Amino acid sequence: MGDVLPGDPPPAEVDTAKVNQAVDAAFGVPEAYTSAFVVTHKGRIVAERYMNGIGPATPLESWSMGKSVVATMMGVLIKQGVYKLDQPAPIPEWQGAGDARQQIKISDILQMSSGLRIKAPDDPDFDPNGTYPDHVYYYTGRINAFNYAATRPQQWPPGAVGRYRNTDPVLANYLVRLAVEKRGEEYLSFPQRALFDKIGIRSMVIETDPYGNFLTQGYDFMSARDWARLGNLYLQDGVWNGERILPEGFVNFVSSVAPAWAADKRPIYGGFFWINGMNSLAVPASAYYMLGAGGQFVLVIPSHDLVVVRIGHSKGERFAGSTLNKALALLTTAVPRVR
Secondary structure: OOEEEEEEEOOOOOHHHHHHHHHHHHOOHHHEEEEEEEEEOOOEEEEEEEOOOOOOOOOOOOOHHHHHHHHHHHHHHOOOOOOOOEEOOHHHHOOOOOOOHHOOEEEEEEEEEOOOOOOOOOOOOOOOOOOOOOOHHHHOHHHHHHHHHHOOOOOOOOOOOOOOOOHHHHHHHHHHHHHHHHHOOOOHHHHHEEEEEEEEHHOOOOOOOOOOOOOOOOEEEEHHHHHHHHHHHHOOOEOOOEEOOOOOOOOOOOHOOOHHHHHHHOOOOOOOEOOOOOOOOOOOOOOOOEEEOOOOEEEEEHHOOOEEEEEEEHHHHHHHHHHHHHHHHHHHHOOOOOO
8 A cells, every 4th residue: 555665685585586587678779769677576666667757656658558557447336336348338418319339338349349430540441541530539539528429320230340449438537537426526636545655555546537537548648556456456356455345256357368359269358458368478378467668668567477567658658568578578488376
């Protein structure tokens, strides 16, 4: 919960020499511009290093790792009994007679498979020479992001096609605001009150659109240690200091391949978390992770009781994956497999 580290040595089963080599590998290519690297084993920091000018409390750009934050906020509300994963998403703009979007379930939204149509750079048929992509417009437009997302038309049946599009995390955030304000609570303080305070996070800054709507699809800043805290909440199956923050089964939901993505033979996405289903990272296939543009990663590696945070400046993105993989290969040999 705090920032004082234990004074006793790391557990005997941890090969500290290899852990140190892993940290060196994470910072081994200056052009990668790695700014922070934090490793926890069984909830304890066993490795930590920062770029000059950055420290344990520095909020850092995180981009789409914020999608996993809104998944967590939805998990909190599900634990509180406000929502259920399998219920139709109660978006007000969809309640007109005959609106097919009423069939979209909350689970479809969290699994990036609502089927709503926007133009996104990750679409297979994306034309960079065409019109400005809606996916980016959610960041740059002077709009009510929640209303814009809620008024997108249907392209495919819900749960049928998985596509990485910002509409879905924006809609999940919309559901958070609807639930919090419906019960008369203050929306902007909800993440801190209901989630961050409970797990020791003090550095998170989430930006909003001009209408006060959180843009956690990518405008979020948090220290590497606090990202490690969030990763450990998932490693501990949603339980923190004996309190269940996330409902039973929720961690399994976000860390399992979404059916629509599996059907497309891309076992790489869960519930606003990425899945190592195609072994793109040097960790077991059971690992899952938060991912942000520019080389931002929070990996949860249950097989080794590890959480690994790698954050870097965007101009080093092309080297981020290779330096991280070298570090991960060392870490998974430095720490014994436990499951």
